[in-house]
Amino acid sequence: MKSLSVLTLSIIGTVAGAVLGVLLIVLTTLPEQASVQATDIDYLYDAFLLFSGIIFGIVVLVLLVAVVRFRARPNDDRDGSNLHGITWLEVVWTVIPFILVALVAFFSWNILNNGNVTGAAEKSGQRVHITAFQYGWKYTYLNEDIAIKDSPDLVVPVNVPIAFDITTLDVMHSFWVPAWRMQMGATPAQTNYTSITPNKIGEYDIVCAFLCGTGHTQMNSAVDGGLVTKVRVVSQADFDAWVAETKAKAAAA
Template sequence: MSQSGRVRPARRRAATAAVLLLGTVLVLGGCSAEQRDEWSRLALPEPATEETPLIGNLWIGAWIAAFAVGVLVWGLIIWAVIAYRRRGDELPKQTRFNIPIEFLYTVAPLFVLVPLFYFTADHQEQLTDTSQEPDLVVGVIGQQWSWTFNYLDEEVHEIGTINDRPTLYLPVGQTVRFELESPDVIHSFWVPAFYMKMDVIPGHPNSFQVTPDREGSYAGRCAELCGAYHQSMLFNVEVVSEQEYQDHVDGLREAGQEGIIEPPIRGAYDDEVLSEENTGGDHE
C-alpha cells in the first residue's frame, strides 16, 4: 500500500473523532442549567434533605469506580488487540498464564471494593441512625394498595385509598422520623428526592429519619412489587413552612381525622370491594 493510501484512513478517523467531539460539545452546550446540574449528579434528582450528600457522594463514587474499572479493562483489551495482532501467517506466542496480569486482576478489584465497602457501611450506619431525638414522628403504614400517615405528635391521621392519593406534609428544617409498618406484604417507602428508601415489612417495624431542607412538592411511591395494584401505591410529599404544616394538621383535626390508626387495617382496595358488595355492585 502506498504512503498516501495509509494516510487517508487515518485522516478519516481523525475527522470522525473531531465531528463526534464537536457534536458532544454542542449537545452539552445546549442543555439548560437544570439539565447540567442533573448531569453533575449523574441522573439523581435535586436533593431535598440534609442527609442526601451521604447517598449522593456514594452514588458518584461508585460510578467513578465503575469507570475506572472500565478504563482498565478496555485499556487491556485494546493493548492486547494491538500488541498481539496477527502478523503474517504465524500465530503469536501462546502462554498458559501471565503472572503480572493475573496479579493485576487480583489486586485491582481490592482497590475498588474495599473503599466502596467501607464508605457504604459508614454511610449506611449514619443514614439509619435514629439516636438523635426528632422534632416530629410520622407513622407510615403501607397497605395494599395505598398509604396511611399517622402524625403521632399531633394524634391525627390521613388514610389513602387506591383512588385517592394521600399527601404527607412535613415542616422544612425539622428532623422527622418515619416509623414503618405493614399489615399485609412487603412494601418499600421511597421519596426519590430524599435519596432514601426503606422496606416496610410485616411484623418487622423499620425506621429512619431525615431533615427536609428545601420547600417544594415531591413524589413518593412504593419501590417493592407488592401485588396487582402496586402501581397505585403513590403519594405526594409537601415540604412547607412550620405554619403551613400546623395549618394542615389543624385541618385534619377539624375534618374529624383525629386519633392514630393502628395496623392491621383493611387494604384500600378491599374496602372498595366490600362497599360494592354491600350496595349490590358487581366486581370481577
C-alpha cells in the same frame, strides 16, 4: 505498540476513564434535592461514577490492546505457551480489587451512616409510622402531641429530622421519595426504620419501588389516576395549622 507498557496503558486508561466518568456525571440528571441527606448521597453517586469510569477505562483499554497485540496471525497454528499459575500476578489481582471494594464500602458506610438521623429524629419527636397496603399508604403520627392516626396525606415540617418506621398489611412494598433520596422496604412481619431531614418546602413524589400487584402504579403520586398524594413539606407554622385542622376534622367526625 510494543513500547506500550501496562503502566502507560493504565495511565491512558485512567485519563480516558476519568473523562468518561466526568461526562456521565455532567450528563446524568438526578431528581431535585430536598433533604440534607440527598446532597451527600449524590456526592457519593458522582464519586462512584468517576471511580467506575476510571476502572472501566483501564480494563477496556488493556483488553483492546491485548486482543490486537496478541492475536493469532494468519497461518500461525502454534499453541499458546503452557502457563500454570503466576503467584505474584494472582496476589495483585486479588489485593487490588479487595482494596477498591473496601474503599467503596468505607465511603458508603461513612455517608449512609451520617445520613442516619434516627437519634436526632427521636429527640425532635417527629416519628411517623407508614403502613403500606395494596394499593396505598397510611400515615400515623406517633408524636404524642400530634397523634394523628391513619392519615392518607403525609405532611412534614421543614428542617426537622423525621424518623419513619414502615410495615405492610399484605405484600412487600417500598416507600420511596426520590427527592429525599430515601427508600425503605415494607416487609411482611417486620418493621423497618429510616430517617430523613427534609430541607426544602414543596411537594414531592412518593413512589412504591416494589412491583406489588396489579395496582402497583397507583402507589406512585406521579402517575395519572394514582391513588396517593405527594408528600408535602411545609413550614413549622403551616404544619401546626395542618395538625390542628386534621384533629378538628377527626373530632367532628
